[in-house]
Amino acid sequence: MSAVLAEAVVPKAAAAAPQQVALVLLGTGVVGGAFLKLLCTPVAKRLHLVGAANSRKQQTEATQLAARDLRERLRREGAPRDDAALLSALDEHHAALKVIVDATASAELASRHADWLARGYHVVTANKSLAGGQLPGWRALQTARAAGGRYGDSATVGAGLPVLSTLRRLCDCGDSLLTLEGVFSGSLSYLFNTYDGSRPFSELLRDARKLGYTEPDPRADLSGEDVARKLLILARNAGFALGSDEVLVESLVPESLRELSTEAFLARLEELDEPLAALHEAARARGQVLRFLARLNQRGRARVGITEVSPTHPAARLYGTDNQFALTTTRYHTQPLVIQGPGAGPEVTAQALLGDILALG
Numbered sequence: 500m501s502a503v504l505a506e507a508v509v510p511k512a513a514a515a516a517p518q519q520v521a522l523v524l525l526g527t528g529v530v531g532g533a534f535l536k537l538l539c540t541p542v543a544k545r546l547h548l549v550g551a552a553n554s555r556k557q558q559t560e561a562t563q564l565a566a567r568d569l570r571e572r573l574r575r576e577g578a579p580r581d582d583a584a585l586l587s588a589l590d591e592h593h594a595a596l597k598v599i600v601d602a603t604a605s606a607e608l609a610s611r612h613a614d615w616l617a618r619g620y621h622v623v624t625a626n627k628s629l630a631g632g633q634l635p636g637w638r639a640l641q642t643a644r645a646a647g648g649r650y651g652d653s654a655t656v657g658a659g660l661p662v663l664s665t666l667r668r669l670c671d672c673g674d675s676l677l678t679l680e681g682v683f684s685g686s687l688s689y690l691f692n693t694y695d696g697s698r699p700f701s702e703l704l705r706d707a708r709k710l711g712y713t714e715p716d717p718r719a720d721l722s723g724e725d726v727a728r729k730l731l732i733l734a735r736n737a738g739f740a741l742g743s744d745e746v747l748v749e750s751l752v753p754e755s756l757r758e759l760s761t762e763a764f765l766a767r768l769e770e771l772d773e774p775l776a777a778l779h780e781a782a783r784a785r786g787q788v789l790r791f792l793a794r795l796n797q798r799g800r801a802r803v804g805i806t807e808v809s810p811t812h813p814a815a816r817l818y819g820t821d822n823q824f825a826l827t828t829t830r831y832h833t834q835p836l837v838i839q840g841p842g843a844g845p846e847v848t849a850q851a852l853l854g855d856i857l858a859l860g
């Protein structure tokens with residue numbers, strides 16, 4: 500009764516009207532393409548696309564940006580790439596929030612994130628190269644964030660699963676990460692959940708690529724590099740000042756395929772089949788299965804690589820692109836807090852970008 504009375508007499512605080520958002524999209528590939536589709540849905544009506552770019556061309560012209568075939572048009576026509584023109588398009592728009600969305604895998608673009616934040620733009624990214632790269636880059640990012648820049652990074656780990664948000668919330672409450680373990684790659688999860696020796700590994704990898712699960716160059720997945728980046732992002736968010744050279748990374752890419760161009764590598768995928776079949780067979784003979792695991796122990800030692808696990812291991816019970824993050828903390832120490840679900844794919848990743856933009860205000 501008193502609660503009802505209280506509601507009747509206390510005026511509700513007026514909810515702040517959501518702000519208009521101007522945005523520039525860098526990268527119109529698998530994730531960027533899915534993001535463009537989400538921009539056409541009603542939830543995105545206060546978002547205004549004022550610029551879009553791929554690696555070669557860009558567009559800031561309103562009618563071109565509104566075209567349904569913007570990605571194809573960008574491949575054929577558009578102005579040459581020039582960040583300054585994209586930033587001017589943001590500056591000229593009346594929207595209160597100005598956002599740069601990075602849906603590329605470009606380390607060069609990622610190295611500009613901190614500068615963009617310092618200049619008053621918000622950055623929302625699927626690109627892990629800054630936060631999961633060299634330690635000085637991570638530190639520059641923290642400096643820009645401390646000065647008020649807002650950085651939407653949900654898409655960088657678990658393709659938007661609520662992992663980073665949960666970890667930060669625990670840390671804000673004074674909890675501490677003790678250990679971290681799991682499957683952090685959607686494509687490798689898909690590959691090892693599916694591979695049973697009946698179809699060549701290279702065929703499954705081609706499927707994973709077509710479905711939009713792999714990195715632009717799938718060696719970034721197979722080498723463990725992408726998993727290592729996610730491990731670094733999580734560890735650093737939990738206060739471990741880990742350098743990228745401090746993660747022990749076990750690569751699945753044979754030496755002979757490491758230095759090739761992406762195209763040449765894609766033409767020689769069959770060379771992965773024999774070594775992977777041998778690993779699979781050896782594990783099978785011991786009653787085990789293969790999983791690509793990431794681990795951070797209490798002393799800050801980090802390792803990512805292929806591991807044989809028993810069929811009853813939690814990582815052996817995943818499906819599709821499932822990721823699994825097991826967080827043991829000071830307060831979750833008897834059993835870990837486990838976050839699990841699809842960890843790759845254009846739609847979920849694009850949604851993570853959209854969610855971070857809408858959360859800006």
Ligand SMILES: NC(=O)C1=CN([C@@H]2O[C@H](COP(=O)(O)OP(=O)(O)OC[C@H]3O[C@@H](n4cnc5c(N)ncnc54)[C@H](O)[C@@H]3O)[C@@H](O)[C@H]2O)C=CC1
Binds near residue numbers: 525526552555714
């Ligand atoms: N595919 C997935 O499930 C997930 C992907 N991500 C991340 O999303 C990012 C994009 O991945 P995809 O869309 O799969 O790659 P993609 O290869 O399909 O697309 C990359 C796009 O970036 C563009 N690009 C490259 N350099 C550029 C530059 N300097 N300026 C403007 N555009 C540039 C390319 O032209 C292309 O349009 C990567 O960082 C990836 O790690 C993150 C979570 C999940």
Ligand SMILES: N[C@@H](CC=O)C(=O)O
Binds near residue numbers: 657658687725
């Ligand atoms: N290639 C990545 C995509 C998400 O980050 C993966 O396989 O997990």
